Amino acid sequence: MGISHRYPVEYGDWENAFLSGNGKMGIMVFGNPLQETVVYNDRGFNLAKTSDRSFAQVSAADLAAIKDFCVAGNFTAANDLAVKSAHYQGGGEGNRHPGYEMRISTPEDGAIRSYSRICNFQTGEIVVRWTDRRGDWSRRAFVSRPDNVTAQSLTAPKGHKITCAIQLTTEPKMGFPSDMTFDSAASLDTLNMRVKYSPNPSNAGYEGVTRVVTVGGSKSVDGNVLRIVDADSVLLLTRTAKYYENCEAHWDRREIQKQLAALPADYQTLLERHKAVHQAIYDRVRLDLNASPADRARTNEEQLALQKTSPSATRALWERIFDAGRYYYLCASSDQTPPDLLGIWTADCGAGWGGFYHLDANLNFQVSGGNIGDMPEAMEGYFKINESWRPDFETNARKLLGCRGMVAAGNTPAAGAGLMAGISDYYPYQYATGEEGWLLYPFWEHYLVTGDSRFLRTRLYPLLKEMGDFYEDFLTKTDANGKYILAGSVSPENQPANVHVSLLNNSSFDIAGAKFALTALVETCGILHVEQGAGQGRERWTKILNKLPPYLVNVDGALQEWSWPGLQDNYNHRHSSQLLGVWPFREITAETEPAMFQAASTTLAKKDQFDYGTGHGYLHSALIAAAVNNDRAVNSKLLHLFQNGFYFDSLATSHNANHDVFCTDVCNAVPTVMMEMLISSRPGVLELLPALPETLDQGEISGVKGRNRVTIQSLRWDADGAAVTCVLKSDIDQDLTLIDRGGIQAISGAPKFRVSPLGRIARIVPLRAGKSVRIALRLDRLRASAEAASPAPRSRTQISVSRSLEHITGSHDPY
Numbered sequence: 001m002g003i004s005h006r007y008p009v010e011y012g013d014w015e016n017a018f019l020s021g022n023g024k025m026g027i028m029v030f031g032n033p034l035q036e037t038v039v040y041n042d043r044g045f046n047l048a049k050t051s052d053r054s055f056a057q058v059s060a061a062d063l064a065a066i067k068d069f070c071v072a073g074n075f076t077a078a079n080d081l082a083v084k085s086a087h088y089q090g091g092g093e094g095n096r097h098p099g100y101e102m103r104i105s106t107p108e109d110g111a112i113r114s115y116s117r118i119c120n121f122q123t124g125e126i127v128v129r130w131t132d133r134r135g136d137w138s139r140r141a142f143v144s145r146p147d148n149v150t151a152q153s154l155t156a157p158k159g160h161k162i163t164c165a166i167q168l169t170t171e172p173k174m175g176f177p178s179d180m181t182f183d184s185a186a187s188l189d190t191l192n193m194r195v196k197y198s199p200n201p202s203n204a205g206y207e208g209v210t211r212v213v214t215v216g217g218s219k220s221v222d223g224n225v226l227r228i229v230d231a232d233s234v235l236l237l238t239r240t241a242k243y244y245e246n247c248e249a250h251w252d253r254r255e256i257q258k259q260l261a262a263l264p265a266d267y268q269t270l271l272e273r274h275k276a277v278h279q280a281i282y283d284r285v286r287l288d289l290n291a292s293p294a295d296r297a298r299t300n301e302e303q304l305a306l307q308k309t310s311p312s313a314t315r316a317l318w319e320r321i322f323d324a325g326r327y328y329y330l331c332a333s334s335d336q337t338p339p340d341l342l343g344i345w346t347a348d349c350g351a352g353w354g355g356f357y358h359l360d361a362n363l364n365f366q367v368s369g370g371n372i373g374d375m376p377e378a379m380e381g382y383f384k385i386n387e388s389w390r391p392d393f394e395t396n397a398r399k400l401l402g403c404r405g406m407v408a409a410g411n412t413p414a415a416g417a418g419l420m421a422g423i424s425d426y427y428p429y430q431y432a433t434g435e436e437g438w439l440l441y442p443f444w445e446h447y448l449v450t451g452d453s454r455f456l457r458t459r460l461y462p463l464l465k466e467m468g469d470f471y472e473d474f475l476t477k478t479d480a481n482g483k484y485i486l487a488g489s490v491s492p493e494n495q496p497a498n499v500h501v502s503l504l505n506n507s508s509f510d511i512a513g514a515k516f517a518l519t520a521l522v523e524t525c526g527i528l529h530v531e532q533g534a535g536q537g538r539e540r541w542t543k544i545l546n547k548l549p550p551y552l553v554n555v556d557g558a559l560q561e562w563s564w565p566g567l568q569d570n571y572n573h574r575h576s577s578q579l580l581g582v583w584p585f586r587e588i589t590a591e592t593e594p595a596m597f598q599a600a601s602t603t604l605a606k607k608d609q610f611d612y613g614t615g616h617g618y619l620h621s622a623l624i625a626a627a628v629n630n631d632r633a634v635n636s637k638l639l640h641l642f643q644n645g646f647y648f649d650s651l652a653t654s655h656n657a658n659h660d661v662f663c664t665d666v667c668n669a670v671p672t673v674m675m676e677m678l679i680s681s682r683p684g685v686l687e688l689l690p691a692l693p694e695t696l697d698q699g700e701i702s703g704v705k706g707r708n709r710v711t712i713q714s715l716r717w718d719a720d721g722a723a724v725t726c727v728l729k730s731d732i733d734q735d736l737t738l739i740d741r742g743g744i745q746a747i748s749g750a751p752k753f754r755v756s757p758l759g760r761i762a763r764i765v766p767l768r769a770g771k772s773v774r775i776a777l778r779l780d781r782l783r784a785s786a787e788a789a790s791p792a793p794r795s796r797t798q799i800s801v802s803r804s805l806e807h808i809t810g811s812h813d814p815y
Contacts, residue, residue: 002119002324003299004649007031007128011173014039014347015662016649018119018126022145023334023381025240026344028098029141031117033130036104036139039347040150040208043337044242046413047094047177047349048197048204053419056087057399070487070505071477073566078488079428079503086400086430088423093413096340096355098174098347099208099240100182100193104154105165109133119650121327124278125271134160140267143331144274149260153267154234161217161230168193168208168224175349184224188212191226194251205247208240209256213265235267282330284374285703287322287674289696291315301649308643312695313635317642318674324651325671326373328664329366333378337385337415339366343652343664352661356411356421357385360435360492361575361616364442365665368584368623369672371445372681372705379446383459385415386439390463392418393436397470400430401488405470406463408435428503432490433474434513434580436467441584444520448683448707451731453527461524467517468541475544483549486510489562491577496567506549506563509577516585518545551581551588551596558603559596571603572610574617576624579603583623586682590629601628608633615646615655615666619673626676626691629741631783634677635693641666674701679715680739681706687739688724689717692783710736713772722779730767738762743780750775 008016008030017028017039026041062085069078110133118127125142135157143150156162168184168191170176183194191210196203212219217231228234237260243250264270295303295316303317332339341362342355357363370379393406400420401407410421410429420430429435443460446452475484491507522542524530531537552563561569561578569578579600581587588596604624612618618637625633641647645658646666655663678701680687686706697719704712709731716725722742730736738750743759751773752765759780767773 001121002320002651003297004031004117004301005115005299006301006649007115007117008037011037011171011347015652015654015659017345017347018117018650019328019331019343019345019652020119020124020126020141020143021331021344022143022148023332023337023344023378024148025143025150026331027126027141027143027150028345028347029117029126029128031128033112033115033128033132033137034106034108036102036106036128038102038104038141038152039345040099040102040238040240041345042099042206042240042242043334043344044414045097045099045206045240047097048200048202048244049091049093050198050200051089051091053091053417053421054089055399055420055423056085058085058402060402063402066503067477067487070489070503071485075499075501075504079425079501082428082431082488082503083423083425086423088420090422092417092419094354095349096342096346096351096413097176097349099206100168100170100184100195101174101347102191102210102236102238103167103169104139107163119327121323122279122282123271123275124327124331142271142274144270145277146273147263147270148239149263149270150236150238151267151270152236152238154236156232161232162234163217163229163231164227164234166191166212166226166228166236168210174347177349186221186224186226188219188221188226190257194247196247202245203247204242204244205251206240206242207247207251207256208238209260211237211257211260211263213237235265237263237265278330281375281377282326285326285675286701287319288700289313289315289319290698291319296320300651304642304647307639311639313639313693314642315696318638318696321642321647321651321667322671322674325667325669326369326375328652329369329668329671330375330378332366332664332668333370333375333381335377335380335384338363338378338382339664339668341655341663341665343668345652345664346662352655352663353411354413356413358411359408359439360410360432360577361620362663362665364438364584365616365619365669365672367442368669369675371442371449372675372679372707373671374703374705376446376450379442382442383446386443386463387459388415389418390466392416394466396420396430401474403470403473405466405468405473406436407433407470408439410435426502427493428490431488431503432492432510433470433486434507434510435492437513437517438580438584440464440467440520441516444516445584445707449705449709451709456524457528460520461528461530464517464521464524465537468521468537468544471514471518471544472540475547478547479549482547484544484547485549486514491561492575494561494570494573494575494577496562497570498568499566504562504564504567507577508551508559508561508563509580511549511551511563512580512585512587514548515545515581515587518548519587551599553595553599556602556606557599558606559599569606571606573607574612574614576604576607576617576620579620579624583620583627583676586627589627589682591685597628600624601630604628604630604633613656615641615653615663619666619669622673623676626673627680629690631677631691631693634673634691635695638670638673638693641670675704679704679706679712681708681710683708684735685737685739686710686712686728687741688715688726688777689740689742689783692717694783697782708736709734710767717782719782722782724777724779724782725774726777727772727774728767729772730769732769733766735766736764738764738775740777740779742782744777745780746778748776749773
């Protein structure tokens with residue numbers, strides 16, 4: 001659980017509020033004992049649109065000219081025409097915003113002592129406690145998943161009564177537009193905030209309603225303030241809603257009031273119903289790093305302060321950050337939507353980058369632990385929102401690139417809003433075609449984890465088939481070796497060191513996205529027995545896949561960001577888009593692509609010489625580091641996030657260091673990094689401790705799902721004797737390749753096994769469906785260094801020059 005002995009004193013410190021949510025609604029509890037502030041959030045709370053995003057139908061002649069310019073290397077002309085021909089106009093819903101705040105004022109009686117805020121990650125409940133002359137006080141709150149209600153309970157010290165004033169209001173620092181209107185009303189049993197957005201064609205608005213239930217005492221109303229005197233208990237039940245049109249008609253029907261009246265007026269009953277759902281999901285995966293009880297009892301801020309000055313892992317903090325990340329991901333996810341940049345929380349209309357869903361990295365990291373962390377209930381919202389974007393993604397492809405299929409939007413405020421986010425000189429994002437592949441990967445990962453053939457057939461296959469159609473239309477240019485040219489290609493938010501243009505050819509980002517989408521499509525056709533035979537889709541898509549351009553290796557021995565001659569890598573950048581083939585796609589591994597694996601390791605080393613800046617930059621590079629067995633890099637990147645002000649008192653996070661811009665991709669994705677440094681998986685393969693930081697010499701993780709239908713029921717490790725024990729349970733009968741790069745000396749408990757000559761790989765034959773198997777390993781050492789894990793590099797002559805030229809001939813100067 002999260003613990004704090006301080007609270008935000010000023011509204012401007014709202015990022016340090018404690019958080020709860022159910023993916024549809026969220027609350028931010030400041031925790032001031034006598035002057036409490038609770039900010040209410042809702043997934044629907046985006047400033048209302050006044051117009052839609054729009055863009056032109058780009059002519060066939062312009063599309064052809066853009067491709068010709070790209071092939072000829074005239075990238076500036078291609079970029080200019082791509083931007084000009086789109087005639088892009090912004091629009092759509094605006095920034096994420098808070099709804100309003102509740103203020104609870106309690107009379108003072110002596111000094112405040114023994115103050116604490118506690119967030120119980122297992123239950124989702126926030127408890128504020130303090131003591132004064134009257135005795136021990138507590139306020140409790142949570143947001144229920146099954147009942148979709150925020151419940152708050154106020155409890156007085158034994159032998160005392162509750163006297164307080166409650167109102168719904170706003171705060172100037174919320175930054176609402178001046179022409180929004182707010183109507184806060186109170187009655188003896190209800191508090192109601194009704195809000196109309198700035199004038200908009202649909203007359204959109206929203207509201208929040210609180211049902212007030214007291215036992216004993218008296219109530220009175222003074223304007224919009226409800227005063228309660230000498231009550232035995234106070235229960236507040238709140239629900240919010242966004243109305244996209246004709247908000248007054250919704251208000252007049254008093255729909256929320258009727259819904260709240262139907263709920264039981266008992267906090268504990270509601271909490272138990274919520275716990276039965278929330279805790280069952282949350283508890284499936286556990287991490288124990290053998291921290292001391294004394295360190296586990298420290299507050300969040302104490303643990304962060306200890307880590308800031310320690311070069312080694314503060315184990316209790318790492319455990320708590322893991323727990324907090326799973327909690328925030330679950331609280332910001334529902335069966336309809338995933339977390340956005342803000343999770344689901346903000347107290348300021350000026351949220352960074354609108355608080356939108358950003359689709360070239362941020363959302364991808366937010367949900368990255370959902371499948372392997374066994375939270376299918378949370379992942380359902382991710383699947384649904386992607387399906388809701390499909391019609392607009394089709395419009396993007398048709399109008400902007402003249403193709404069937406889908407092109408993702410770059411960013412979007414909400415479900416159903418998938419039109420291209422923006423097109424400018426720096427962001428010709430209609431050509432970031434690899435973005436959709438990354439968005440579809442979690443669908444494929446879900447299938448790898450579950451083997452759910454119905455999901456594959458009805459939900460993923462239709463989307464993959466769209467991508468097959470897209471690449472059939474988009475890939476029309478070939479080089480002298482018959483390989484396709486992605487003529488018009490973007491590596492998100494980066495440009496070459498020597499060419500300051502965004503629209504280029506053959507970004508590794510776009511190649512990786514195409515390879516994944518087409519490979520998954522071809523494999524899906526085989527699994528489902530569709531599109532078989534001569535001339536059918538499987539044959540066509542296989543031919544396209546085989547003609548995709550290869551990744552290239554540059555003069556540094558690094559995997560190039562653009563597989564095109566003359567484009568020099570810019571390593572000093574927050575994105576690691578050229579390494580998508582390493583993570584998440586796992587196309588490049590030490591066993592399958594040893595030369596590219598070494599080149600990827602070199603790319604990471606080159607980028608590690610610079611500051612990634614943003615949290616998501618450190619996240620992606622840490623996930624890549626885990627995939628290339630670089631435990632030192634994983635450790636240093638996690639320490640950077642934990643030591644440089646990315647974490648607030650709540651253990652929610654910021655986009656940048658020094659608490660700059662509230663953003664939850666770090667807190668949500670760090671548990672993924674920890675799972676990946678302990679367990680790596682792909683079909684038929686399970687790797688143990690691929691990138692274990694040196695100071696984590698003992699620990700256990702349980703419940704992680706493999707991308708091979710194996711549940712790692714337990715993985716325990718101990719540096720004393722380099723001992724590893726795992727309990728595996730497969731959903732199906734299968735043979736499994738078990739890898740530990742520390743070097744396997746001995747193995748016991750496996751049904752049958754064979755260890756490779758190098759001692760790193762053991763073939764376990766077989767695992768039986770539904771049967772748990774306990775396997776014990778004794779290793780040469782507990783972890784493999786990055787150097788020991790990587791294959792020897794080929795010479796620069798072999799892989800840098802020859803491969804850079806093997807698919808290009810003509811007038812282009814390669815360097």
